[in-house]
Amino acid sequence: MAKMTPAKMLPGLLLGAALLPAAAQAASGDTIIYCSEASPESFNPQIASSGPTFVASSQVLYNRLVTFDPKTNAPVPSLATDWKVSEDGLVWTFTLRQGVKFNSNKFFKPTRDFNADDVIFSVMRQKDPKHPYHNVSQGNYEYFNDVGLDKLITDVKKLDDYHVQFTLSEPNAPFLADWGMDFASILSAEYADAMLKKGTPENVDNWPIGTGPYALQQYKADSLIRYIANPNYWDGAVPTKHLIFSITPSVETRLAKLKTNECQIIPAPSPVQFEQIKADKNLTLHSVEALNVGYLAFNTEKKPFDNVLVRQALNYAVDKKAIINAVFMGSGSVAKSPIPPNMMGFNPDLKDYEYDPQKAKALLKQAGLEKGFETDLWSMPVQRPYNPNSRRIAEMIQNDWAKVGVKAKIVSYEWGEYLSGLRKGEHSSALYGWMSDNGDPDNFTDVLLSCESIQSGSNAARWCDKKFTSLIDQAKRESDPATRAKLYQQSQVIFHEQAPWVPLANGKTFFATRSNVSGYSVSLMGSDFSKAKLN
Secondary structure, rough: OOOOOOOOOEEEEOOOOOOHHHHHHHHHHOEEEEEEOOOOOOHHHHOOOOOOHHHOOOHHHHHHHHHEOOOOOOEEEOOOOEEEOOOOOOOEEEEEEOOOOOEEEEEEOOOOOHHHHHHHHHHHHOOOOOOOOOOOOHOOOOOHOOOOOOHHHHEEEEEEEEEEEEEEOOOOOOOHHOOHHHHHOOOOOOHHHHHHHOOOOOHHHHHOOOOEEEEEEEEEEOEEEEEEEEOOOOOOOOOOOOOEEOOOOOOOHHHHHHHOOOEEEEEOOOOOHHHHHOOOOOEEEEEEEEOEEEEEEOOOOOOOOOOOOHHHHHOOOOOHHHHHHHHHHEEEEEOOOOOOOOOOOOOOOOOOOOHHHHHHHHHHHOOOOOOOEEEEEEEOOOOOOOOOOHHHHHHHHHHHHHHEEEEEEEEOOOHHHHHHHHOOOOOEEEEEEEOOOOOOOOOHHHHHHHHHHHHHHOOOOOOOOOHHHHHHHHHHHHOOHHHHHHHHHHHHHHHHHOOOOEEEEEEOOEEEEEEEOOOOOEEEEEEOOOOOEOO
């Protein structure tokens, strides 16, 4: 996803011996170094929302009730081994895995295995404003609320140590998949109770204890994170004892470190680096079919973008194929829908807006803007698979719009400020995007385009169409996949006609490794280090 909520982090945390130099650690063969894009906002994924935070926290330190099959993206067992739903779709009962050990740290050593109490704690901290942990570390649970679990879950209770039951306010097809998302990581209730009694509840977020493949050893903001393998990991032995994140924001520096073996894995290389990586026998470029969409959102609450003719005109005015060729270099394809083409519910019959400046001019004239107008165009300061070079894309759109008389001023901000401004609706038009969290189309249509999502801030177009929202609400409550797919396809026809976005691209996810790395993988759930090793 592309959201962010700053959380208080300690500038430096230390446990155990001081770090050896990275190259010396790597040479020992029991260490893998990953060049991370940024420092984490927190080590608790419940109160965070940026990709680098999830990689550093939920994907290394924790597990969730379900995970996702890397081929089908369907939910499969993780901390829950089985589940069932009542005939009316309102009651979900999860059977929990037995014998799962928590990690420990200098503050606390668990006395019991994972059980239902940990699930209840992890849910209620986010749901209940009166929960003693709800306001710890600022208490902002955007994901939990954005997917609607705060209202959807009416009750959660422990049936016994290994069975948990959820009661919902209405049937909800994406509910199971939601429990594979990063925010749904399971924390230790026993640890939380102990830290509350000591008067240091923030340790739960700064010094996490989870059931994941690694435990946190050291964190130095903007520099490094050190992890040590969980010796009792329930999903099999972790082959690499030490995992180090070398925090390296520059895409050029990440590749340089990979070449010199200062890092063995890097995320998100730039398309302009692909040939360079392929030409180096010591490196391997990997790609994964992703579920994402990059787009330009019109703020439909602001003139002239409250006029559908203007939005349609500027869709015709953008040469999307030229953008794909110039910026993505084979790493993406033209988008025409808010739903990715490899996701259930995509409408293959939807006709895209062709690049047609003359038609754009005619529509602007019809809207009373024959002489054009001036606007701002927000450009993301970060690189994403759905937008590998935001500034270049903004410049190409700026040039295209100038041909039909629209003068766009490109502006950008630091990422946190950018996201905050979007959520408040300060932009007129803005480049943005979304990566699937759970493999369900509801994660795109409802979160990004429903009327309710204007209030939560995730609807960057601030577009509310009651027919569209009604269709996706029906799809959410429908259990039959074929019926759901038809409803989403109908909703895309409305989206196309009303044009709250210029859908731009669906991008692949790329990463690069040293050629002697095996076992590391990237999927819908993100990065999996649990089987990574040096050969």
